[in-house]
Amino acid sequence: MARKILIVDDDPNALRLVSYALQAEGYDVATAANGSEALSRLPTERPDLVILDVMMPDMSGLEVCQRLRTDPTTARLPILMLSARGLVADRVSGLKSGADDYLPKPADTGELVARVEALLNRAAHRSMPSGQVLAFLGAKGGSGTTTVAVNVASLIAEQNKAVTVVELRPGPGTAAGLLGFQPAHDLSELLAMPAANLSQKDVLGRSILRSANGLRLLPAPRSGDTPCDISADFVEALVAQLLQEADYVVFDLAPCWSAANRAVTSHARFTAVVCEPDPLSVQCARATLATLQQWGIMGDLVGVILVNRGVSANALPLATLRATLQAGIAGTIPPAADLPLVAAKEGIPLATLRPEHMASAALKDLAGRLTQSRIKFLQV
Ligand SMILES: Nc1ncnc2c1ncn2[C@@H]1O[C@H](COP(=O)(O)OP(=O)(O)OP(=O)(O)O)[C@@H](O)[C@H]1O
Ligand SMILES: [Mg+2]
Known part of the structure; x- marks a missing residue:
């Protein structure tokens, strides 16, 4: 042109x-x-x-x-x-x-x-984008994806990096609540605009800034008043704009093999499949990893984060998980009992609220791994 x-x-x-x-x-x-x-x-x-x-x-x-x-x-x-x-x-x-x-x-x-x-x-x-995209994709609903994405993003922002979290889903989400926001804007406003005209001003104007560490959030829609179909074109335009401003753009993706998720992962430096360590979740994670492979997301572009919420009586040993999933394990988050709920009530990410907790230490370790020039998986 x-x-x-x-x-x-x-x-x-x-x-x-x-x-x-x-x-x-x-x-x-x-x-x-x-x-x-x-x-x-x-x-x-x-x-x-x-x-x-x-x-x-x-x-x-x-x-x-x-x-x-x-x-x-x-x-x-x-x-x-x-x-x-x-x-x-x-x-x-x-x-x-x-x-x-x-x-x-x-x-x-x-x-x-x-x-x-x-x-x-x-x-x-x-104007060549210098930022990086990190994608967190739930193996199934309720796996801990938003908790991990928001905490990792917040920990990276505390390292003086410009970080924007996008909770990319067509329905309601929890990221704003975890950060203590009552958003005045959300993703649905951007979705209502023609993707080709999406400007930086539009995107920044619809995100919310967390003054404590400069983390930005583009929250999921708060209501279904406007249709919320998320197209690959929208994702392309959004990523292009966000990468101009941010060192890291962190996507919290709903478990879905959609064109939008495919577009996000195609830009991601790393896609983490968030999974619980029980057989049914692992089955979903395997299907997701196979789909990602079909999309060309494989090798060290992809890995698994295991979130052990402590509710699974059938938690599998790490070595079994590694062998079954046939993917690198980027982190394991131990049970945090009621800490996630306490943190949500305070509107402060749990790793910031209780940095001494084992789950916080695991999240910090994970944030460190994901910001290395080459991601080192856990030795299992
Ligand atoms: N390490 C943990 N220990 C205990 N509970 C946890 C842990 N991580 C997350 N949770 C809890 O698990 C529930 C699901 O977490 P979260 O909302 O992050 O999952 P999600 O994958 O984003 O869910 P959704 O599919 O609804 O978006 C929440 O109640 C959260 O507080
Ligand atoms: Mg979520």
């Missing part, structure tokens, strides 16, 4: 000249004759770069530039200033207002195109 450039200049001749030069190189071009027109057209045009004249009647290019930099949706948009004012002091004020580059008029079209290309390449490199 051709990249789009918005050219802002009050001089129609300059607009024509620059448009022509860029169109000849295959760029899509949009134009605005002044600063306010540029600002109003940005949300619909969504350019990849802006070329900005400095001296314009209604609003100077410097002011337009400053405004773009203070809006989170355009803060990183590449800006090339083009101005008849070519003194060093003018260049400095242009760059200080937030422009990425400054070219005096009249500009040589070859140089202009070369600078535009350099800026676009730099921006493309900068």
Whole structure:
């Protein structure tokens, strides 16, 4: 797809000249004759770069530039200033207002195109997502998936990492409650928007920030007022936006072999199947691992987390589990008695509320393993 450039200049001749030069190189071009027109057209045009004249009647290019930099949706948009004012002091004020580059008029079209290309390449490199996706997929309902996902995410956030948890399910969930939130927003609002238009502002605006450690949560829908079909396209758009901001995006996935879960796991650096150590749960985990394998998620991209809630009279020995599941075991969480309920009542993750508890130590060990450059499974 051709990249789009918005050219802002009050001089129609300059607009024509620059448009022509860029169109000849295959760029899509949009134009605005002044600063306010540029600002109003940005949300619909969504350019990849802006070329900005400095001296314009209604609003100077410097002011337009400053405004773009203070809006989170355009803060990183590449800006090339083009101005008849070519003194060093003018260049400095242009760059200080937030422009990425400054070219005096009249500009040589070859140089202009070369600078535009350099800026676009730099921006493309900068916007390469640096974050990682971790997926927690329940082998069956009630396995402890949300408890593990929220605690691991919170422990990683305590290491000064930017972490966002997404409780991706079409119905009600418990993540907000575990973090003590009464959310004002949830996933259903994003699901109601066209996936292709999902912006960072939309996503960040619908997530909730836990001030204690900066953990963000995008909670499951609170009501069924709007349809909640989660498409793979939605997941793609969501992941792309979240990875721009977060070091880790932690997905709490409902036990389902859906297109949405498949899309999440295809992006995940690691998918953990959360399972209880009893025969029926293990049967579900085996089916899930087989499905993941069909999706191409295998080897050290996938592992099992065993949550022993203490309710299973049939808990199998670890070696048997390892042999039956034919997958690496990333962690085992021991029974925590009523601690999860106490922690839920307080709205504080259990590993934070009672760090000395064995279950908390196991969660901390797990969080450490999942943030290593290469995940080391338990030796069983
Ligand atoms: N280590 C543990 N010891 C004891 N109870 C636990 C432990 N981990 C989780 N629980 C409890 O098990 C129940 C299910 O946990 P959780 O809600 O995390 O599971 P889930 O897989 O997310 O469930 P759902 O399928 O409903 O989303 C909760 O009541 C939780 O408090
Ligand atoms: Mg859950």
